[in-house]
Amino acid sequence: xITYLVRRLLAAAGVLVLVALLTYWIFFALSPDxxxxxxxxxxxxxxxxxxxxxxxxxxxxxxxxFTFLGGIFMGRTYGSGEGAIECAAxxxxxxxxxxxxxxxxxxxxMPVSITIAVGAAILWLLIGxxxxxxxxxxxxxxxxxxxxxxxLSGISLPNYFIALVLQYVLVxxxxxxxxxxxxxxxxxxxxxxxxxxxxxxxxxxxYASLYARLTRANMIDTLGENFVRTARAKGLSSMLVLRRHAxxxxxxxxxxxxxxxxxxxxxxxxxTETVFGLNGVGKMTxxxxxxxxxxxxxxxxxMAALFVIVGNxxxxxxxxTLDPRVRxxxx
Amino acid sequence: xxxxxxxxxxxxxxxxDLEVSFASSAGIATVVQGISFTVAxxxxxxIVGESGSGKSMTSLAIMGLLPPKAKTxxxxxxxGEEILGxxxxxxxxxxxxxxxxxFQDPLSSLNPYYTxxxxxxxxxxxxxxxxxxAAKLVAVDAMGRVGISDPQRRxxxxxHQFSGGMRQRIMIAMAMCCEPDLLxxxxxxxxxxxxxxxxxxxxxxxxxxxxxxxxxxITHDLAVVSxxxxxxxxxxxxxxxxxxxxxxxxxxxxxxxxxxxxxxIPRIDDPIRxxxxxxxxxxxxA
Ligand SMILES: Nc1ncnc2c1ncn2[C@@H]1O[C@H](COP(=O)(O)OP(=O)(O)OP(=O)(O)O)[C@@H](O)[C@H]1O
Ligand SMILES: [Mg+2]
Numbered sequence: 001x002i003t004y005l006v007r008r009l010l011a012a013a014g015v016l017v018l019v020a021l022l023t024y025w026i027f028f029a030l031s032p033d034x035x036x037x038x039x040x041x042x043x044x045x046x047x048x049x050x051x052x053x054x055x056x057x058x059x060x061x062x063x064x065x066f067t068f069l070g071g072i073f074m075g076r077t078y079g080s081g082e083g084a085i086e087c088a089a090x091x092x093x094x095x096x097x098x099x100x101x102x103x104x105x106x107x108x109x110m111p112v113s114i115t116i117a118v119g120a121a122i123l124w125l126l127i128g129x130x131x132x133x134x135x136x137x138x139x140x141x142x143x144x145x146x147x148x149x150x151x152l153s154g155i156s157l158p159n160y161f162i163a164l165v166l167q168y169v170l171v172x173x174x175x176x177x178x179x180x181x182x183x184x185x186x187x188x189x190x191x192x193x194x195x196x197x198x199x200x201x202x203x204x205x206x207y208a209s210l211y212a213r214l215t216r217a218n219m220i221d222t223l224g225e226n227f228v229r230t231a232r233a234k235g236l237s238s239m240l241v242l243r244r245h246a247x248x249x250x251x252x253x254x255x256x257x258x259x260x261x262x263x264x265x266x267x268x269x270x271x272t273e274t275v276f277g278l279n280g281v282g283k284m285t286x287x288x289x290x291x292x293x294x295x296x297x298x299x300x301x302x303m304a305a306l307f308v309i310v311g312n313x314x315x316x317x318x319x320x321t322l323d324p325r326v327r328x329x330x331x
Numbered sequence: 332x333x334x335x336x337x338x339x340x341x342x343x344x345x346x347x348d349l350e351v352s353f354a355s356s357a358g359i360a361t362v363v364q365g366i367s368f369t370v371a372x373x374x375x376x377x378i379v380g381e382s383g384s385g386k387s388m389t390s391l392a393i394m395g396l397l398p399p400k401a402k403t404x405x406x407x408x409x410x411g412e413e414i415l416g417x418x419x420x421x422x423x424x425x426x427x428x429x430x431x432x433x434f435q436d437p438l439s440s441l442n443p444y445y446t447x448x449x450x451x452x453x454x455x456x457x458x459x460x461x462x463x464x465a466a467k468l469v470a471v472d473a474m475g476r477v478g479i480s481d482p483q484r485r486x487x488x489x490x491h492q493f494s495g496g497m498r499q500r501i502m503i504a505m506a507m508c509c510e511p512d513l514l515x516x517x518x519x520x521x522x523x524x525x526x527x528x529x530x531x532x533x534x535x536x537x538x539x540x541x542x543x544x545x546x547x548x549i550t551h552d553l554a555v556v557s558x559x560x561x562x563x564x565x566x567x568x569x570x571x572x573x574x575x576x577x578x579x580x581x582x583x584x585x586x587x588x589x590x591x592x593x594x595x596i597p598r599i600d601d602p603i604r605x606x607x608x609x610x611x612x613x614x615x616x617a
Contacts, residue, residue: 226439232396233434234454234505235427238419244453248444324489325443 001320008316012309017069019305020298024065027294033057034294038096054079068093068298092302093295095288102299105284109268112182112280116272117265119196120203121258128208129254132215136250137242139220147212154209163202163275170198180276203272207261211254218250225249252322256315263311267304342408343545344370344393344430344513349405349415351388351397351569362388364569365405370513375539375546377560377577379553379592385569386549390515393547394432395422409513428458430513431506436522437498441490448474448486451505458509473504477534496527500534507538514539515547520555532559553592557581565589 035051036043052058055078056067070076071091078085078094087093092102131151135144170177178191180199185192222228223246231245232238268282277283281300288296320327351363363385370376378386391397393407395414407415409429414422434440441450451473452466459466467486474482477500490498499519506514516535520528536559539546550556556563556577563580565573565588573586584590 226434226436227442229396230434230440230502230505231442233394233426233432235423235425235457236453237423237457240453240457244445245442249442252444323444324446325491 005313005317008313012313015309016302016305020069020302021065023298023301024068025061027297031292031294034096037292054083092299095293095296097288097291097293097296102295105296106281106299106303109279109281109284112278113266113268113273113282115182115196116199116203116269116278116280117262119200120207120265120269121262123200123204124207124211125258127204128211129215129251131208132212133219133247133250135212135216136219136223144216148216151209151212154205155213159202159206159271160275162205163198163272166198166202167276180278182278182280199269199272199276199278203265203269211257214257215250215254218253219246222246222250252319255322256319259311259315259318260308263307264304266307267300342369343372343410344547345406345408345411346389346393347406347408349389349392349407350403351385351392352402353400354402362569363392366564366566366569366571368564368571368574370545370547372512372545373539373543374562375536375548375560377556377563378547378549378566379551379556379563380566381551381592384566386551386566387517389566390432390517390547390549393515394426394430395419396426424458427454427506427511428509429511430515431509431511432515432517433499433502433506433519435518437495437502438490440502441498443490446487446489447493447501451501451508454505455508469508470504473508474501477501477504477507477538479504495523496530499523499531503531503534503538507542507544510542510544512545513547514544515549517549518551519548521550521552528555535559553581565592
């Protein structure tokens with residue numbers, strides 16, 4: 001188990017460096033000159049050169065990349081002499097737009113994205129999984145048909161479309177919900193809940209649809225398994241057969257998927273945050289992309305990759321405890 | 332022994348005019364067409380027939396485990412009590428308790444997520460109640476009885492950690508843990524290699540001798556059926572084409588289908604000679 005973990009962590013580090021290299025190449029090497037952007041309209045060639053030197057973008061690509069990578073582990077100094085700017089490890093650089101530290105920007109917006117992700121995850125797990133289980137057990141019933149119809153629409157309708165319609169109906173017309181915003185929980189829990197419920201639901205709808213269909217399919221497969229027949233042949237109650245013998249094999253793959261989806265969401269719910277104007281990592285990313293704020297894009301990409309990779313490892317380790325067949329192989 | 336089955340009142344299981352059909356858009360497929368037979372205490376009745384002849388459907392009908400869309404008519408009596416059409420609640424009390432079943436493929440028939448001990452224990456606990464811990468002790472005991480060495484330790488192993496033969500022993504332990512009156516074995520040795528197959532057959536007849544369980548033994552292997560059963564039914568396309576003592580059916584088959592089945596065995600003399608030996612051996616043992 002320990003060697004397995006060490007191996008996985010080393011591989012993860014390798015993947016992260018690769019992701020960093022690729023993102024760096026795409027955004028820094030292929031994008032317009034950041035110095036021109038920072039310098040603004042009234043700009044002299046001298047000033048541009050000066051900025052280039054401070055940013056280090058006058059260096060060859062690989063040198064830039066390793067400076068960036070070094071900054072993450074050891075911190076770095078921008079420029080030299082009087083105007084030098086210290087950036088402590090883990091240094092992700094500074095936004096071209098606001099000059100704020102990218103790390104600080106992410107840290108500031110993380111709570112919003114986490115709140116959105118956790119709330120949505122609870123909703124979609126509860127609704128998606130139970131709808132799927134009921135559908136599988138009552139396969140072919142009106143419930144099954146209706147649930148699967150809804151799920152199909154949840155998968156095919158674009159998020160932002162539903163978001164805009166809901167916002168119009170619930171907030172503008174009926175006025176039963178406030179405009180989504182990101183208040184703190186402590187001040188007014190009810191208002192906090194009302195503000196987040198729409199983003200949660202919208203985000204959860206798509207995932208719940210997917211999870212319901214997957215759970216249903218898994219469950220139907222499992223119910224056809226020989227061991228379920230054995231369980232019935234023992235005289236176990238149908239509830240016990242379902243709960244003990246059918247549910248667990250059906251849900252184990254869902255755990256894997258959930259780990260990945262949730263980890264991905266921690267990197268920001270891009271569309272949902274943008275549509276509702278919630279100031280999380282996702283909205284920050286879409287802003288950064290539209291304004292070509294390369295350090296921010298870079299930082300967010302790396303962070304999202306880190307979440308997904310760590311999530312992947314956690315899921316795999318969890319899997320070894322969930323599935324005895326994998327357990328013996330790893331141990 | 333032969334007389335036991337003729338006297339209906341002594342019968343453990345009486346199946347009469349059993350019919351199983353599936354309705355589909357293509358029409359009604361009758362997969363079991365009015366078969367009748369009995370199984371007495373301490374007796375083994377074999378059902379032979381090629382793939383698709385309706386053997387499994389017959390056994391599942393007895394257990395009440397047919398898929399919901401299957402339509403079943405006729406009569407199935409256990410200890411003289413009609414169980415065809417009995418409530419699910421009632422059937423649940425019988426399954427695993429009064430009648431139990433061993434399936435063909437022991438690996439897929441065991442849940443990979445739970446220890447074998449737990450899976451045996453839950454069968455016991457379902458009918459005898461008590462704590463899971465107490466049931467686990469019964470499981471250890473049951474595993475020992477089916478010849479699994481070091482059951483104390485193996486009780487916490489998972490199905491994939493056993494060999495095919497050991498898994499089938501576990502299935503047998505599970506089926507026998509509540510001391511059922513009737514054991515239905517649906518091709519219990521088909522997935523096993525020949526030496527292991529012999530061991531499992533040996534184990535089953537030994538357990539039967541100890542407990543007096545009546546057994547319905549389903550197989551498509553004539554050699555196996557000749558070894559284990561006193562009486563045999565030959566099934567073809569959902570019908571019983573021939574039945575009688577194993578000896579009669581094998582030495583003087585009446586039905587052309589049975590003759591063809593026997594002819595399909597490379598050396599026709601062998602199974603009959605083997606059969607006679609085994610039959611005599613069993614009689615002297617009993
Ligand atoms: N759900 C179903 N709907 C319709 N027909 C079915 C269904 N299940 C099984 N059958 C048919 O019932 C017939 C009998 O099947 P059964 O499983 O009893 O055969 P078997 O004698 O046990 O064969 P095998 O030796 O392969 O196990 C087969 O022709 C099969 O196609
Ligand atoms: Mg069969």
